[in-house]
Amino acid sequence: MAGIQLKGLSKRFGKNVAIHPLDLKIDDGSFMAIVGPSGCGKSTLLNLIAGLETPSGGDIIFDGQSVLNLNPRKRDVAFVFQTYALYPHKTVYENIGFPLSIARVEKNEIDKRILEVAELLGLQNLLSRMPRELSGGQRQRVALGRAIIRQPKVFLLDEPLSNLDAKLRVQTRAELKKLHERLKTTFVYVTHDQTEAMSLADKIAILKDGKLHQSAPPREIYNNPADTFVGGFIGSPGMNFIKAAIDAEGREVAIENMLYPLSQPLEKSGDIIVGLRPEHFSIGEHANEKALAKEAVVVEPLGSETLIQTEISGAQVVIRAPADYNCEAGDPIQVTPLIENANFFHPETGVNIELMD
Amino acid sequence: MESRFGYLLIIPALLTIAVVAIYPIIDVFILSLYERFLTLGIDEFTGLNNYLKLVNDARFWNALKNTAVFTFFSVSLELILGMAVALFINRPFSLQGLIRAAVLLPWAVPTVVSAKIWAWIFNTDLGILNYALLNFGLIDADLNWLGSTGYAMAAAITVDVWKTTPFAALLLLAGLQVIPDDLYKAASVDGASRWQKFRHITIPHLKPVIMIVLLFRTLDAFRVFDAIYILTGGGPANSTETLSVYAYKILFQTLDFGYGSTIAVSVFAAVMLISIGYISILKRRGGLLS
Numbered sequence: 214m215a216g217i218q219l220k221g222l223s224k225r226f227g228k229n230v231a232i233h234p235l236d237l238k239i240d241d242g243s244f245m246a247i248v249g250p251s252g253c254g255k256s257t258l259l260n261l262i263a264g265l266e267t268p269s270g271g272d273i274i275f276d277g278q279s280v281l282n283l284n285p286r287k288r289d290v291a292f293v294f295q296t297y298a299l300y301p302h303k304t305v306y307e308n309i310g311f312p313l314s315i316a317r318v319e320k321n322e323i324d325k326r327i328l329e330v331a332e333l334l335g336l337q338n339l340l341s342r343m344p345r346e347l348s349g350g351q352r353q354r355v356a357l358g359r360a361i362i363r364q365p366k367v368f369l370l371d372e373p374l375s376n377l378d379a380k381l382r383v384q385t386r387a388e389l390k391k392l393h394e395r396l397k398t399t400f401v402y403v404t405h406d407q408t409e410a411m412s413l414a415d416k417i418a419i420l421k422d423g424k425l426h427q428s429a430p431p432r433e434i435y436n437n438p439a440d441t442f443v444g445g446f447i448g449s450p451g452m453n454f455i456k457a458a459i460d461a462e463g464r465e466v467a468i469e470n471m472l473y474p475l476s477q478p479l480e481k482s483g484d485i486i487v488g489l490r491p492e493h494f495s496i497g498e499h500a501n502e503k504a505l506a507k508e509a510v511v512v513e514p515l516g517s518e519t520l521i522q523t524e525i526s527g528a529q530v531v532i533r534a535p536a537d538y539n540c541e542a543g544d545p546i547q548v549t550p551l552i553e554n555a556n557f558f559h560p561e562t563g564v565n566i567e568l569m570d
Numbered sequence: 571m572e573s574r575f576g577y578l579l580i581i582p583a584l585l586t587i588a589v590v591a592i593y594p595i596i597d598v599f600i601l602s603l604y605e606r607f608l609t610l611g612i613d614e615f616t617g618l619n620n621y622l623k624l625v626n627d628a629r630f631w632n633a634l635k636n637t638a639v640f641t642f643f644s645v646s647l648e649l650i651l652g653m654a655v656a657l658f659i660n661r662p663f664s665l666q667g668l669i670r671a672a673v674l675l676p677w678a679v680p681t682v683v684s685a686k687i688w689a690w691i692f693n694t695d696l697g698i699l700n701y702a703l704l705n706f707g708l709i710d711a712d713l714n715w716l717g718s719t720g721y722a723m724a725a726a727i728t729v730d731v732w733k734t735t736p737f738a739a740l741l742l743l744a745g746l747q748v749i750p751d752d753l754y755k756a757a758s759v760d761g762a763s764r765w766q767k768f769r770h771i772t773i774p775h776l777k778p779v780i781m782i783v784l785l786f787r788t789l790d791a792f793r794v795f796d797a798i799y800i801l802t803g804g805g806p807a808n809s810t811e812t813l814s815v816y817a818y819k820i821l822f823q824t825l826d827f828g829y830g831s832t833i834a835v836s837v838f839a840a841v842m843l844i845s846i847g848y849i850s851i852l853k854r855r856g857g858l859l860s
């Protein structure tokens with residue numbers, strides 16, 4: 214097991230910067246998710262940690278020791294690829310046992326450990342099959358088996374669920390979480406799917422265009438995103454951003470023509486962006502003194518809830534209403550922002566004002 | 571009904587093959603059962619006489635041995651060198667496109683031309699090979715490469731290897747390029763060395779391509795004619811005479827059409843056997859692309 218520390222780590226491919234210098238701490242035994250849109254450098258970051266790519270700058274530290282000069286094998290990491298990367302000419306048995314036979318572990322020991330892993334993952338009956346004779350979910354488990362059998366210090370998983378269909382994905386997600394609880398090894402898990410990251414991880418690192426935007430536990434990221442990108446990316450649907458203004462004392466915020474008192478004064482006045490989650494509105498048919506009179510533009514009844522889209526301060530806003538909320542597109546609605554839950558972002562940089570140094 | 575229609579559709583193709591391939595083969599076989607000298611006006615049916623003669627013909631066995639030696643060494647070297655070249659040009663580097671094109675050059679030169687070029691390189695008095703070896707002090711006097719029984723076959727193999735290594739390299743390169751990169755990464759993480767990656771990933775993936783290269787090259791090499799005919803004419807002392815060269819000489823120099831055809835039939839039979847061998851291996855592996 215190992216804690217990982219990235220210090221000023223960066224990677225360039227020619228002139229193209231894939232990873233800007235970043236610092237990140239991954240606690241020993243924790244489940245870290247790295248999440249961001251496609252092309253943001255997630256795989257590159259994972260390859261750097263594994264030693265499959267050489268960094269352009271910075272350091273990678275496992276348990277206080279730099280591993281920059283160690284090749285992937287010496288780093289003692291296991292990797293699960295999005296494509297599974299099973300050896301197509303080897304059986305399931307040989308695939309799982311490959312890392313051990315390369316390390317010249319004794320045959321009896323290999324047999325024993327393959328059977329243990331196969332049992333853990335429910336692969337006992339598939340051991341003599343070839344990869345092409347397996348379903349996607351089975352291949353995925355073989356790839357996991359090949360990683361587990363090494364008993365590595367760190368598991369690196371690059372979008373391991375994205376080739377599975379939706380139902381299997383949710384099921385496997387739960388199994389992965391159980392596996393982590395059982396193995397208590399450090400997991401670094403890359404995904405573009407924020408739901409996956411939220412449901413699995415102890416801590417999430419959010420990457421965009423090779424820059425680390427925030428790294429924090431899921432709840433903290435959800436409640437206090439570091440900037441508008443994080444707020445919009447995390448959550449489904451994402452955070453709403455409304456243009457507003459703060460009064461001179463920093464005690465009130467004006468949205469459209471309505472004034473809302475702030476529970477805690479801000480050290481800022483003038484233009485601001487108010488970030489509100491879809492559930493941070495109250496919605497009704499009857500006017501009250503803090504409500505904005507609006508019209509429902511789109512209504513999406515999802516069964517467990519109803520999403521209502523409207524417009525505030527010229528921006529599209531999605532509001533989460535109870536499942537039984539009766540409303541149709543074009544109906545008038547009364548919307549009250551629950552300002553006590555709001556985050557405030559700088560109008561130009563998009564950075565969360567309360568988290569600014 | 572549908573299958574009958576299917577057969578109907580391939581009839582033109584079968585007819586074409588019959589006319590251009592099967593008919594000449596049958597004709598040569600029939601000819602091999604005759605004693606026929608155009609110049610002497612002899613033309614009589616002698617049954618399997620020519621085949622009896624073949625079995626007892628030391629020059630035929632010598633040609634068969636030469637053909638086998640030529641085929642074995644040129645094909646082995648082409649495969650090994652082709653693999654090395656393919657691995658080398660498969661890595662990303664600058665001028666990649668240019669180098670890949672340059673590698674193909676020997677393949678693009680007609681054999682007659684390249685054999686002539688090499689004949690000059692090997693030339694005893696004027697050849698650059700002797701000139702270079704003398705200058706580097708590796709030999710004391712000019713060697714007669716093409717005129718000594720010890721070197722002539724090696725020279726012929728060199729010419730064939732020079733010309734057709736690019737062909738092997740190109741096929742192998744195509745095979746290399748479809749191997750997913752993730753497999754090599756997985757193997758790195760699993761602790762495999764370069765050699766182990768080559769052995770556990772590259773070779774299994776390339777096996778079908780290797781078989782194809784071997785099949786094509788073996789058949790080609792077994793029928794070798796132009797390179798040897800131009801380089802040595804089969805000499806010295808028949809030490810480079812292959813079956814095709816022998817057949818040519820009997821057919822068009824001696825004008826012994828019956829016996830020449832018999833040798834040609836033996837080449838055909840050998841090539842058939844080789845093909846059947848390779849194809850059955852390929853089939854056992856479950857198709858070309860398994």
Ligand SMILES: Nc1ncnc2c1ncn2[C@@H]1O[C@H](COP(=O)(O)OP(=O)(O)O)[C@@H](O)[C@H]1O
Nearest residue numbers: 226229230231250251252253254255256257258
């Ligand atoms: N081997 C490479 N050579 C050149 N550019 C690369 C290479 N690998 C990744 N990149 C670039 O780095 C950026 C990040 O890629 P990647 O880490 O694969 O993103 P992600 O996994 O988040 O989708 C992309 O712009 C990609 O084009």
Ligand SMILES: [Mg+2]
Nearest residue numbers: 255256257371
């Ligand atoms: Mg990726």
